[in-house]
Amino acid sequence: VPRATDQPGPGRERLNRARVLDAAIALADAEGIDALTMRRLAQGLGVEAMSLYNHIANKNDLLDAMLDRVTDEIELHGDGSDWRRRTRGRAVSAHAVLVRHPWAAWLWTSRLSIGPARMRYVDAALLGLREAGFAPGLLDRAYHTIENHIVGHALQALGFPLDTQQMKEMGASLMRTFPVEQYPELAAHIRYHLDGPEGGDDEFEFGLDLILDGLERMRTADRTGAA
Amino acid sequence: VPRATDQPGPGRERLNRARVLDAAIALADAEGIDALTMRRLAQGLGVEAMSLYNHIANKNDLLDAMLDRVTDEIELHGDGSDWRRRTRGRAVSAHAVLVRHPWAAWLWTSRLSIGPARMRYVDAALLGLREAGFAPGLLDRAYHTIENHIVGHALQALGFPLDTQQMKEMGASLMRTFPVEQYPELAAHIRYHLDGPEGGDDEFEFGLDLILDGLERMRTADRTGAA
DNA sequence: ACCTGAACACCGTTCAAGT
DNA sequence: ACCTGAACACCGTTCAAGT
Numbered sequence: 001v002p003r004a005t006d007q008p009g010p011g012r013e014r015l016n017r018a019r020v021l022d023a024a025i026a027l028a029d030a031e032g033i034d035a036l037t038m039r040r041l042a043q044g045l046g047v048e049a050m051s052l053y054n055h056i057a058n059k060n061d062l063l064d065a066m067l068d069r070v071t072d073e074i075e076l077h078g079d080g081s082d083w084r085r086r087t088r089g090r091a092v093s094a095h096a097v098l099v100r101h102p103w104a105a106w107l108w109t110s111r112l113s114i115g116p117a118r119m120r121y122v123d124a125a126l127l128g129l130r131e132a133g134f135a136p137g138l139l140d141r142a143y144h145t146i147e148n149h150i151v152g153h154a155l156q157a158l159g160f161p162l163d164t165q166q167m168k169e170m171g172a173s174l175m176r177t178f179p180v181e182q183y184p185e186l187a188a189h190i191r192y193h194l195d196g197p198e199g200g201d202d203e204f205e206f207g208l209d210l211i212l213d214g215l216e217r218m219r220t221a222d223r224t225g226a227a
Numbered sequence: 228v229p230r231a232t233d234q235p236g237p238g239r240e241r242l243n244r245a246r247v248l249d250a251a252i253a254l255a256d257a258e259g260i261d262a263l264t265m266r267r268l269a270q271g272l273g274v275e276a277m278s279l280y281n282h283i284a285n286k287n288d289l290l291d292a293m294l295d296r297v298t299d300e301i302e303l304h305g306d307g308s309d310w311r312r313r314t315r316g317r318a319v320s321a322h323a324v325l326v327r328h329p330w331a332a333w334l335w336t337s338r339l340s341i342g343p344a345r346m347r348y349v350d351a352a353l354l355g356l357r358e359a360g361f362a363p364g365l366l367d368r369a370y371h372t373i374e375n376h377i378v379g380h381a382l383q384a385l386g387f388p389l390d391t392q393q394m395k396e397m398g399a400s401l402m403r404t405f406p407v408e409q410y411p412e413l414a415a416h417i418r419y420h421l422d423g424p425e426g427g428d429d430e431f432e433f434g435l436d437l438i439l440d441g442l443e444r445m446r447t448a449d450r451t452g453a454a
Numbered sequence: 455a456c457c458t459g460a461a462c463a464c465c466g467t468t469c470a471a472g473t
Numbered sequence: 474a475c476c477t478g479a480a481c482a483c484c485g486t487t488c489a490a491g492t
Contacts, residue, residue, distance in 0.1 A: 015456080038485060050486085051457050059485065106333065109386040117375050119410050127410035136419055143416070144383065145434035149372075152379025156371065159336040185353035189370070192363055207372035207438070210445075214437040242475080267467060277467085286466065372482050 017055045025066050031102035067107040068115030073097045076124040080203040083132030084212050095204055098154035105192055140217050153204045243263045252293050260330035289297050292298040294334040295342030300324045310359030318377055325381035332381040369442050380431045
């Protein structure tokens with residue numbers, strides 16, 4: 001089977017790691033992480049699956065590299081005069097990246113080896129808290145609480161991967177067969193999300209501010225107590 | 228190949244849905260969700276993989292049923308005089324279940340169809356907040372913030388699936404090659420977890436109390452404002 | 455140095471055949 | 474009604490062979 005771009009030339013670029021990663025991210029963004037198979041990825045690049053192994057060690061290596069590449073999209077050093085504004089901006093940016101690349105949200109927690117971009121991110125987040133004056137014990141808890149909220153919300157949002165239109169349809173069909181009298185609160189909750197005010201999109205920032213407010217209160221109590 | 232238990236009798240129980248689910252949960256608990264394949268599960272039950280399809284529709288059905296079965300382990304109605312104590316108890320119980328069954332933590336967010344146990348759980352959680360007097364908009368945000376924290380923490384904890392001993396070893400070997408001067412905060416963070424006070428296990432409850440405190444403050448502000 | 459065909463050991467699942 | 478052997482269409486990955 002002859003192909004139009006079989007011979008080297010302008011139409012057929014050489015494969016390299018960056019091209020593999022970009023194609024893998026584009027595929028996972030567009031069709032989900034399950035669609036990302038070695039054969040499918042290779043096909044999109046006009047190559048056989050086995051060629052990929054010249055540029056990546058294996059699929060785990062590919063996933064780690066993909067995650068680190070999108071992690072690098074996080075805005076680490078937003079402007080803002082105080083720790084709260086800067087931490088908030090960083091959290092919002094991290095959350096946006098995980099929502100933009102849904103597959104990255106669950107790699108975020110499940111991959112055990114972390115790359116340079118992730119190290120920079122963690123270092124910046126911790127530095128921000130230390131400069132704010134959090135003592136080690138409180139700093140550690142504060143960091144993890146914020147992280148939990150970011151990844152928790154991204155994964156919840158992602159677990160319901162429907163746009164507004166799809167959601168209304170599914171909700172409506174669900175409500176027809178739903179045992180409303182058995183689960184009245186759940187029914188009311190679904191109804192709220194169906195015809196509630198469109199702006200239910202501030203849920204992430206609501207919880208984030210709740211957490212940051214609480215941390216700020218502890219921080220000042222801690223400092224005045226120590227002084 | 229003759230087997231000792233090939234013929235019906237006391238040594239060879241009939242297969243049924245409950246036995247399939249129990250075996251699947253035991254396997255996933257013991258060896259992780261990746262070890263749960265239809266062939267492996269069948270083997271543990273002394274049967275061929277295809278026999279399983281007489282009791283479950285497919286693997287998705289199996290996963291949904293497994294999740295709902297462990298979700299039923301959550302203590303829904305703890306005692307406590309106020310909403311805060313009851314909500315706290317329910318959250319702690321839900322978190323404990325997800326930590327006890329690590330595979331369940333990510334099914335929790337990724338499965339779109341929810342079973343009866345999950346419906347009971349959500350209904351109880353929402354009811355607790357409504358009885359506390361949260362108005363619809365605040366109630367919805369409160370519910371999701373608590374949920375995010377539960378699943379976020381369970382997944383983070385699970386992303387580092389090592390006991391204390393393993394963690395010290397891995398941390399120590401990491402610290403030997405780690406570019407400390409490049410990521411000083413991250414290095415300090417790892418060191419803190421390595422030889423910090425053993426009781427770093429209250430992180431979940433720290434964040435939970437932070438959130439509940441904030442919600443209680445908003446609740447009373449809301450009520451006094453309305454009165 | 456990079457690419458590939460054939461192969462291996464796995465998956466979930468279908469289907470006709472057994473009892 | 475339940476169980477099974479053989480098969481299908483997939484996986485990730487290895488390896489010897491090509492250029």
